[in-house]
Structure formats: C-alpha cells, structure tokens
Amino acid sequence: MGLVKFQEYGDSDDEEEHVSLSHHNIAKTNNDFNETRRYVLTCSIFASLNSVLLGYDVGVMSGAIIFIQEDLKITEVQEEVLVGILSIISLLGSLAGGKTSDAIGRKWTIAFAAIVFQAGAAIMALAPSFGFLIVGRLLAGIGVGFGVMIAPIYIAEISPTSTRGSLTSFPEIFINFGILLGYISNYAFSGLPVHISWRVMLGVGIIPSVLLGFALSMIPESPRWLVMQNRIDEARIVLSKTNESGGDIEERLMDIQKAAGIANNVNKYESKAIWHDILRPTPSVKRMLIAGCGIQCFQQITGIDATVYYSPTIFKEAGIESKSKLLAATVCVGFTKTLFILVAIFLIDKVGRKPLLYLSTIGMTACLFCLSITLAILHHGKLGIVLSILAVCGNVAFFSVGIGPVCWVLSSEIFPLRLRAQASAIGAVGSRVSSGLITMSFLSVSHAITVAGTFFLFSLISLMSVVFIHKFVPETKGKSLEQIEMVFQGDEQGIRILQMTDTDRLVPK
Numbered sequence: 001m002g003l004v005k006f007q008e009y010g011d012s013d014d015e016e017e018h019v020s021l022s023h024h025n026i027a028k029t030n031n032d033f034n035e036t037r038r039y040v041l042t043c044s045i046f047a048s049l050n051s052v053l054l055g056y057d058v059g060v061m062s063g064a065i066i067f068i069q070e071d072l073k074i075t076e077v078q079e080e081v082l083v084g085i086l087s088i089i090s091l092l093g094s095l096a097g098g099k100t101s102d103a104i105g106r107k108w109t110i111a112f113a114a115i116v117f118q119a120g121a122a123i124m125a126l127a128p129s130f131g132f133l134i135v136g137r138l139l140a141g142i143g144v145g146f147g148v149m150i151a152p153i154y155i156a157e158i159s160p161t162s163t164r165g166s167l168t169s170f171p172e173i174f175i176n177f178g179i180l181l182g183y184i185s186n187y188a189f190s191g192l193p194v195h196i197s198w199r200v201m202l203g204v205g206i207i208p209s210v211l212l213g214f215a216l217s218m219i220p221e222s223p224r225w226l227v228m229q230n231r232i233d234e235a236r237i238v239l240s241k242t243n244e245s246g247g248d249i250e251e252r253l254m255d256i257q258k259a260a261g262i263a264n265n266v267n268k269y270e271s272k273a274i275w276h277d278i279l280r281p282t283p284s285v286k287r288m289l290i291a292g293c294g295i296q297c298f299q300q301i302t303g304i305d306a307t308v309y310y311s312p313t314i315f316k317e318a319g320i321e322s323k324s325k326l327l328a329a330t331v332c333v334g335f336t337k338t339l340f341i342l343v344a345i346f347l348i349d350k351v352g353r354k355p356l357l358y359l360s361t362i363g364m365t366a367c368l369f370c371l372s373i374t375l376a377i378l379h380h381g382k383l384g385i386v387l388s389i390l391a392v393c394g395n396v397a398f399f400s401v402g403i404g405p406v407c408w409v410l411s412s413e414i415f416p417l418r419l420r421a422q423a424s425a426i427g428a429v430g431s432r433v434s435s436g437l438i439t440m441s442f443l444s445v446s447h448a449i450t451v452a453g454t455f456f457l458f459s460l461i462s463l464m465s466v467v468f469i470h471k472f473v474p475e476t477k478g479k480s481l482e483q484i485e486m487v488f489q490g491d492e493q494g495i496r497i498l499q500m501t502d503t504d505r506l507v508p509k
C-alpha cells in the first residue's frame with residue numbers, strides 16, 4: 001500500500017514538473033514574441049523617418065508659396081509649376097527606385113532617397129531666383145520618388161503577417177506628421193520678413209536627416225531581398241529576429257525562396273524577364289496591376305494633394321482674408337489628418353483593408369460634395385467659413401483613415417516577390433503623375449469652372465473609386481505575402497491549407 005502511495009506521489013511530482021516546464025516554455029515563447037514585435041516596430045519607425053521629410057515639404061510649401069510669390073514676384077503659372085513639378089519629376093525616382101532597391105537593397109535605397117531629397121531642400125532654402133527653386137524642387141522630387149515606393153516595401157518584407165497592415169501604414173503616418181510640422185512651421189515663421197520667412201520654412205526640413213542617418217545604422221536589410229541575392233544565412237539571421245513563431249524559420253525561408261524563384265538554385269531574375277512579366281502579364285499579375293496601380297491613382301485624382309497644397313486658397317475662397325488666420329486654419333487640417341491616420345493603424349489589421357477603403361471613399365465623396373455646395377452658395381459668410389473648414393477636415397480625416405494608408409499597404413503586399421519592387425514602382429509612378437497633374441492644373445481649372453466646381457468634380461471621381469474598390473480590390477487581411485499571391489491566382493483551397501498550417505504553428509504543443 002505504501003509502495004502504491006509512493007508511486008502515486010511520484011506520478012504527481014512528474015505531472016507538476018511537466019506543467020511547470022510547459023508554463024515556463026509558454027512564458028518564454030510570449031517573451032520572445034513581444035521582443036520580436038518590439039524589434040519589428042523599431043525597424044518600421046526608423047524606416048519611416050524618411051517620410052517625415054516628404055510630408056514636411058508638402059505641408060510647408062502650402063504656406064511658403066504665399067511668401068515666395070510676394071518675394072520673387074512669380075506668376076500664377078509659375079506657382080502651379082513650382083508646386084506640381086515635385087510630383088511629376090518624382091516618377092523618375094519611382095521608376096529608378098525599383099531597380100535600385102533590387103540592386104543595392106531596400107535599406108540603402110532609403111538612405112539614397114534621403115540624401116537626394118536633402119540636397120534639393122538645401123538648394124531651395126538658399127535659392128536666389130525662381131530658376132534655382134526649380135532645380136532644388138527637381139532634386140527633391142527625385143528623392144520623393146525613391147522614398148514613397150521603398151519604405152512600404154521594406155516594412156512589408158520584414159513584418160509578421162499579423163501586424164503587417166499596421167506597420168506598413170507607418171510611412172503614411174509619418175508623412176502626415178511631416179505635413180503637420182510643415183503647417184506649424186508656416187504659422188510659426190510667418191511673422192519674419194518676407195525674404196527670410198520662406199527660406200527658414202524650407203530650410204528647417206533638413207534637420208530630420210541627422211536622425212535618419214542614425215536610424216539606418218540600426219535596421220537590418222530585408223530578408224526577402226537577401227534571399228533574392230542568395231544570401232540565405234543573413235536572411236535566416238534577420239528572420240530569427242523578425243519572425244513571430246521562431247520554430248518555422250526554415251519553412252518561411254523555403255516559402256520565400258519559392259516565391260523568389262530560387263528554390264532550385266536558380267539565381268537572380270534578369271531585369272528583362274521581370275519587365276516582360278509586367279508588360280505581358282499573366283491573368284493573375286494583370287489583376288494585381290489593376291488593383292495596385294488603380295488604387296494608387298484613385299488616391300490622388302480625388303484631389304487630396306490639391307487640398308493639402310492649396311488649403312489657404314480654399315479657405316480664402318470661403319472668406320478668410322488674414323494670412324495668419326489662413327495658416328492657422330491649415331494647422332487644423334494638419335492636426336485632423338495626423339489624428340485620423342493614428343486611428344487607421346489600430347483598425348487596419350482588425351477590421352481589414354476593404355472595409356476601411358469603403359468607409360474612406362464614401363466619406364470623402366460626401367465631404368467633397370458638401371465643400372463644393374458650401375463654396376458655391378455660402379462663401380464669404382461665417383457659416384460658409386465654418387462649413388468649409390469642417391468639410392476639408394472631414395475629407396482629410398476620411399482619407400487618412402482609409403485610402404491614404406491602405407493604398408500603400410496593398411501596393412506593397414499584393415505583388416509576387418520577384419516583381420514586387422518594379423511593380424510597386426509603377427504604382428508609385430501612377431500616384432506621383434496623378435498628383436502632379438492635379439496640383440499643376442488646380443488653379444487653372446478653378447479659374448475655368450470655379451473652386452466649387454472643381455471640388456464637385458473631385459466628388460464624382462471619389463464616387464467612381466467606390467465602384468473600383470468593390471470590383472477590383474480583394475481583402476488581404478491575415479494572409480502572408482505568399483498567400484496573397486494565391487488570392488489573385490484563385491487558389492482558395494491552397495490558402496485554407498496554409499492558414500491551417502500557420503494556426504498549428506502558433507498553438508503551443
């Protein structure tokens with residue numbers, strides 16, 4: 001009897017030890033999981049710092065142009081060119097950005113974008129004439145082109161599936177933060193002499209480059225780019241730091257190798273082959289290009305950059321006359337835009353991409369329509385001023401909670417790895433060309449059909465974007481980059497199998 005009791009106690013001790021070890025392993029797994037998330041979050045923030053510079057330029061130019069026009073006596077056409085040329089010329093950076101990032105890596109392409117942009121900003125701040133301003137603007141535009149397409153790609157390629165949407169929206173968040181800083185700079189330095197104020201406004205944008213230089217020394221290269229270069233050991237090290245379920249690193253490596261086309265010791269894709277696949281796409285790649293490039297264009301042709309660049313003009317049309325009050329109203333717009341982009345980061349991986357796109361585009365359509373009616377009927381009255389400010393703030397709020405960040409998330413995750421950089425570059429080109437055409441023609445079109453008529457046109461385009469999203473944009477929430485490729489190929493059964501496998505990996509045994 002005593003022996004039996006001893007045996008029972010021994011079994012009990014074994015069970016307790018087993019339970020204790022299980023709890024220890026789970027705690028260790030949770031600690032590793034949290035450490036991985038913190039590391040990826042830090043890398044995403046650092047990679048997005050370049051976007052502050054881009055946003056600052058957009059925001060600061062909206063106010064600086066008022067003082068540039070007064071100081072250098074530029075014409076209205078020159079004003080349109082100065083504002084819009086950055087977006088047009090950025091297509092060169094975006095086109096070159098895909099090939100550059102495939103050649104030197106995602107990380108160092110971010111660095112190159114910052115260097116080129118800072119050179120342009122310095123020239124603009126010291127420009128003695130309109131000609132020098134244009135030279136600086138051209139350089140800044142090339143830097144913008146590189147920057148807008150590479151940061152989302154880098155973040156998407158290092159991020160775990162569960163948080164990829166939130167993290168990939170970081171560049172858009174930092175762009176909005178930069179816009180807000182630009183608006184605040186306009187208001188803060190508007191009291192300086194005219195010939196100094198706009199130079200200080202533009203020159204302050206050089207300061208963040210110091211932080212960016214430090215940041216680039218801290219972040220790793222993209223593991224997917226390393227695999228494309230056949231640097232498997234380095235990719236394994238990066239994945240060990242960025243993969244949430246550490247035990248499946250080798251399986252993830254095989255998935256990436258298969259997606260890159262080198263699972264059977266096949267080396268880098270030739271550039272000609274990549275462009276052949278893009279220019280003569282398969283049905284699945286064609287669907288990807290329509291969704292990715294289409295959403296990029298709709299993001300801009302609904303007039304968001306015109307609203308940001310020319311917000312003082314809009315509020316002046318509504319009835320605000322004082323320069324300081326005009327700039328103060330733009331600060332309200334900047335705060336609204338930044339606040340609602342923070343809402344998007346919490347919703348994008350919970351609600352999904354497509355519901356946010358519906359909410360965004362429908363809300364923008366309503367706000368743009370209300371703004372056009374207000375400017376047409378109630379302008380130059382207190383009620384008209386209040387409603388105009390509310391409509392503009394509502395428009396940028398709906399933009400920031402949906403199509404603003406989701407556009408970049410989608411374009412960085414829907415393309416297969418071997419085409420991702422080049423195809424994303426084409427989408428960025430579409431975005432920048434659309435932005436440039438809108439900003440370079442806004443004043444001329446407004447003179448032809450009035451500011452109210454221009455925003456009524458934007459509301460119709462925004463309504464068209466709702467139809468486009470319904471027909472061409474799939475939901476990508478909760479899917480790995482490799483699974484998303486299956487969505488466009490129509491392989492739903494393969495997706496279900498992979499999702500079941502991923503679930504098994506995350507459940508402690």
